[in-house]
Amino acid sequence: MRNLQITLAVEDEQYIEPFLLYARTGEFAKQVSVRAFSKIEAFLEGMEESCPDFVLGEPAFLRPWLASDGGRGIPWAVLGGGEESLALGGPVLLPFQPLNLLLTTVMDLAGTAQVSGRMSESGAEVIAVYSAAPGAGKTTVAMNLVKQLGSRGLRVFYLNLENVDSAASFRNAAGSSGSEGGLPELLYELRAARENGEACRFPLSRCAPFQETLKCISFPPLDRPDELLQMNEADTTALLDYLSAGGACDVIVADTDTESHERSRAMLQRADRVLWLLTDDLLHLRKTSGWMNHWETKQSESFYALLAKSTFVVNRYGGRLENRLPRPEIRPMAFLSYIPSWKYLSREDILLGSPIFQRDILTLCEQLELGRPVQRTLVGHEAPLMAGGRP
Secondary structure (H helix, E strand, O other), X not given: OOOEEEEEEOOOHHHHHHHHHHHHHOOOOOOEEEXXXXXXXXXXXXXXXXOOOEEEEOHHHHXXXXXXXXXXXXXXXXXXOOHHXXXXXXXXXXXXXXXXXXXXXXXXXXXXXXXXXXXXXXXXXXXXXXXXXXXXXXXXXXXXXXXXXXXXXXXXXXXXXXXXXXXXXXXXXXXXXXXXXXXXXXXXXXXXXXXXXXXXXXXXXXXXXXXXXXXXXXXXXXXXXXXXXXXXXXXXXXXXXXXXXXXXXXXXXXXXXXXXXXXXXXHHHHOOEEEEEEEOOHHHHHHHHHHHHHHHHHOHHHHHHHHHOEEEEEEEEOOOOOOOOOOOOOOOOEEEEOOHHHHHOOOHHHHHOXXXXXXXXXXXXXXXXXXXXXXXXXXXXXXXXXXXXXX
16 A cells, blocks of 8 residues: 655644654654645645645645635645634644654544554553652652552552662562562563574563552562663563563553663663653753764764654642743643642652642543553543643
């Protein structure tokens, strides 16, 4: 089957560049071809010369095209939000969402949807909670996300791959009978199976008990970080594939270090979605921008592939952003409230008991449809609904 011919019409050239790169090099490379315009006049001329299978554009581009005869018979969708987009009377798609979701929606609307990527009906969705700078609250967000998804009836696996496990106290030895080997034993079995060219048939239940506090399955915490420090890219990918395909869980929430080591890179590459955490802190934003600039320069393809499946989330949000966001790609889609009482914690379990934060996490789950197949569409949303009540 030939590629779906898509015409993209948006004014912002900084939006077009990563879109084109992802369409050419990402998981949809063999399914779509994209032609982009940033000028209205050039777009109208181009539409007179060719007839694409689908048009995705901002209202300013679509309005004159739809008013002409050329707008008849070609499926289209508005890229934007607000009354101007809704007034055109067609599907409205969020521009700043992971590109794999956006392209899947376009293919659904065009009637040519295909299952792509690593997900399958029996595979678990891998959600990585990430920050390019330390101190953004990754573990707190990951644990609350795990608890919320587990409380909604999903089978969740919490995977902590930090060098020093900051969530260890939430996964105590209680109820861990029969799982003494934990992650080290499973890694041994995975390596042995890989060396023999076989599928690993080691039962997950032998090394990962259910954790009542977090409402999830998880490995018991490690006494020493030796096994993690020895994990390479192949080990991490094999582990995630094993957990995803094993049928024991619906969602894997992965929590790792900010350092760019093999374990972290493999997780980000393998993840179906990435929740990229930010804080409204000048030094944090500078570190994030500096790392993004370096990554874009040295490994542009992997950098844009990461952006394509990332959703930026501001944690510890105080009601408004005080600092200017340093790069145009950093457009937060969700906000998690600042909880002042957490500065004076006397018990760690309080981190899982804030009604305000739980509300924000629930809103985040519903807004991004977390825990559901990545193919689900976002058609019909006027604008992103921000956790914490921000429009």
